[in-house]
Amino acid sequence: MDKQQLQIKIGKRIIELRESIGWSQADLARACMKDRQAIERLESGKGNPTLYTLYELANAMEMKLSAFTDDF
Numbered sequence: 001m002d003k004q005q006l007q008i009k010i011g012k013r014i015i016e017l018r019e020s021i022g023w024s025q026a027d028l029a030r031a032c033m034k035d036r037q038a039i040e041r042l043e044s045g046k047g048n049p050t051l052y053t054l055y056e057l058a059n060a061m062e063m064k065l066s067a068f069t070d071d072f
Contacts, residue, residue: 008045013068014057015043021061031060 001009018028025043029036034056041047042057049057051065058065 003048004045007048009072010049010054010068011043011045011047013071014039017061017063017067018043023061028057028060032056 018025023031025039026036028034029039038047042049042053054068055065058067061067
């Protein structure tokens with residue numbers, strides 16, 4: 001798997017987790033103090049999330065960090 005494929009896979013996982021709790025991109029952005037466009041970039045695979053960014057998302061959604069990578 002190359003970098004782009006990994007970014008896309010993580011982006012899809014962010015969408016799945018966000019939708020599983022009934023949140024919009026704006027809801028997630030607000031909860032982790034990011035702008036909605038940043039969330040959109042991550043979900044579309046155009047952004048390269050740092051480990052800390054994934055931690056912030058997991059914390060905002062009250063999930064473990066491993067929730068983003070359990071399927072790998």
